Amino acid sequence: MKDPEKMEPGLQLIIKTAKDGAKTVKRIQDFARQRRDHDFQPVSVDQLMLDVREITRPRWKSRPESEGVHIALELQLGSDEARVMGDESE
Numbered sequence: 001m002k003d004p005e006k007m008e009p010g011l012q013l014i015i016k017t018a019k020d021g022a023k024t025v026k027r028i029q030d031f032a033r034q035r036r037d038h039d040f041q042p043v044s045v046d047q048l049m050l051d052v053r054e055i056t057r058p059r060w061k062s063r064p065e066s067e068g069v070h071i072a073l074e075l076q077l078g079s080d081e082a083r084v085m086g087d088e089s090e
Contacts, residue, residue, distance in 0.1 A: 042083035049075050 053073060060071050 040085040040087060043086045043088050044080070045082040045084060046077040046079060047088075048084070049077060 053075060060073060064071055
């Protein structure tokens with residue numbers, strides 16, 4: 001080691017970054033644990049798309065149109081068999 005004092009800031013940064021990473025991993029693990037307790041059911045992808053369209057309509061349609069901007073959202077549905085595991089209310 002040539003000059004330990006010059007290395008100190010870099011080492012402190014490495015330690016801080018490692019601690020921040022550990023906190024991020026813990027938050028992800030906590031989130032994943034919450035999800036495990038949930039009873040997921042098959043949810044129709046087509047229905048999800050229809051629901052999302054309606055829930056987000058004010059953002060992509062009403063607001064822009066009030067400013068003279070017109071956005072068309074076209075869904076290509078028809079995959080009645082397509083399902084994902086989830087909670088419809090979420």
